[in-house]
Amino acid sequence: MxxxxxxxxxxxxxxxxxxxxxxxxxxxxxxxxxxxxxxxxxxxxxxxxxxxxxxxxxxxxxxxxxxxxxxxxxxxxxxxxxxxxxxxxxxxxxxxxxxxxxxEGSVLAVNKIHFVLSAMQDRLGEVVNELFSLLDGYRQAYQLDSNQAYWDRLAQPNRFDPAEIIFLKRMLQRDLPEELRSLLTDELFRKYVTADERAFAAELxxxxxxxxxxxxxxxxxxxxxxxxxxxxxxxxxxxxxxxxxxxxxxxxxxxxxxxxxxxxxxxxxxxxxxxxxxxxxxxxxxxxxxxxxxxxxxxxxxxxxxxxxxxxxxxxxxxxxxxxxxxxxx
Ligand SMILES: [Zn+2]
Missing domain, CATH: 3.20.20.370 (Glycoside hydrolase/deacetylase)
Incomplete structure (x- = not known):
């Protein structure tokens, strides 16, 4: 018992x-x-x-x-x-x-997001802009809202995190279509953390x-x-x-x-x-x-x-x- x-x-x-x-x-x-x-x-x-x-x-x-x-x-x-x-x-x-x-030597999406945010902690605005420009490329195929509409809806700071972090987490963990979420997370991870996911996984x-x-x-x-x-x-x-x-x-x-x-x-x-x-x-x-x-x-x-x-x-x-x-x- x-x-x-x-x-x-x-x-x-x-x-x-x-x-x-x-x-x-x-x-x-x-x-x-x-x-x-x-x-x-x-x-x-x-x-x-x-x-x-x-x-x-x-x-x-x-x-x-x-x-x-x-x-x-x-x-x-x-x-x-x-x-x-x-x-x-x-x-x-x-x-x-x-x-x-x-x-399989892959890094979990949730960990990829942690490390992108950590690597870019002083330049979060750049990550948001990069995400916006990636979204521009997928807007039609996935019938996405405008960047401004997403930002207005999701960028609400809380007592732990600034608006940029909340926005990036909500977009990449919840609000975008699942397939697109993992695609975008991969792109940001490659750009800001490493292109060698397997080596990173072996270390993590x-x-x-x-x-x-x-x-x-x-x-x-x-x-x-x-x-x-x-x-x-x-x-x-x-x-x-x-x-x-x-x-x-x-x-x-x-x-x-x-x-x-x-x-x-x-x-x-x-x-x-x-x-x-x-x-x-x-x-x-x-x-x-x-x-x-x-x-x-x-x-x-x-x-x-x-x-x-x-x-x-x-x-x-x-x-x-x-x-x-x-x-x-x-
Ligand atoms: Zn877990």
Whole structure:
């Protein structure tokens, strides 16, 4: 039974100032270590095996409050930085790499956008103008609106990002036709980041050997689908295909997967996907709903906090999420 489990989600963990892309939003190494220190003071960190047992066995009780670490998208940060830190502390976590990025050496569209924005962070106006001129070439074929109409509709700054970033993200992640989105993202990535996508992918993501090494050391490896699609937007046969190809990939990492875990890309899922996953032996699924997991949660719909929802120094006073978890102690 799952009781009072705080699952924390991480993406990049790196000291961005020392990389070629200082604009990437990442958890720095000292704040990652500080957060682990905080978590170890206030929670019992559980292993993937303990989660599996809690899901299978209604009489098995997790320690309370419990926490579990999850790392999405298979960045090489996870092997280089996270893995040794966890191993030193005798901790484990669940890592969810994207099969296609690793098997085909391609960079995820969402990562391409991050790196374009980071490379051009002081010249975002130039990227917007470049996008406009690319759109001029496709306007007729795709029956697009005018550049001004898109800008007026989408360029709304929020408390985290300026108008240009919001505009570029909305256009390239959501509003343009899907085929055109990936075409334009590729063009911008080639122009502003690199023409050698394969070399960039090899640097950005872990490889199979590294995943095997981590799995052998007790780290959990979860499926994150094959293509990193929004799974709820797919047809059932397409969903089944993502599940099957994701599992084929897991089998290359860990040989046998009698039971497996699923991290839904973007947290996107629907009832059809859950039932296909369950039929295929999935025992736990991670969403991006922000909450603490309790037994009424379907184990295929486990919520997660973002790393930014918790303090990053061991001596910080418990924040609201921790007070909530601590007061749940039976
Ligand atoms: Zn992801």
């Amino acid at each position: 799952i009781t009072n489990l705080t699952i924390v989600m991480y993406h990049y963990v790196r000291d961005v100032g020392r990389t070629r892309f200082p604009g990437i939003k990442a958890r720095s190494v000292p704040t990652f270590q500080g957060q682990l220190d905080y978590l170890r003071r206030h929670y019992r960190l559980i292993s993937p095996a303990e989660l599996a047992q809690a899901v299978r066995d209604p009489s098995y009780r997790l320690p309370s409050p419990a926490a579990l670490l999850t790392f999405d998208d298979g960045y090489s940060d996870h092997h280089e930085t996270v893995f040794p830190i966890l191993a030193d502390l005798g901790l484990t976590g669940i890592f969810a790499p994207v099969a296609k990025a690793i098997l 993501y872990m490889n199979l050997d590294q995943l095997r090494e981590m799995s052998a050391a007790g780290m959990g490896i979860a499926s994150h689908g094959y293509d990193h699609y929004w799974l709820a937007t797919l047809t059932e046969p397409q969903q089944a295909d993502q599940i099957r190809k994701g599992l084929d990939f897991l089998n290359q990492v860990t040989n046998t997967q009698p039971s497996w875990m699923f991290t839904y890309p973007y947290g996107s899922h629907n009832p059809a996907l859950l039932s296909l996953a369950r039929q295929a032996g999935c025992i736990a699924g991670f969403t991006t709903e922000v909450a603490i997991a309790h037994s009424p949660h379907d184990p295929l719909l486990l919520p997660r906090l973002d790393t930014n929802d918790l303090p990053t120094a061991g001596d910080t006073a418990p924040n609201d999420w921790t007070i909530k978890a601590t007061s749940n102690v039976p």
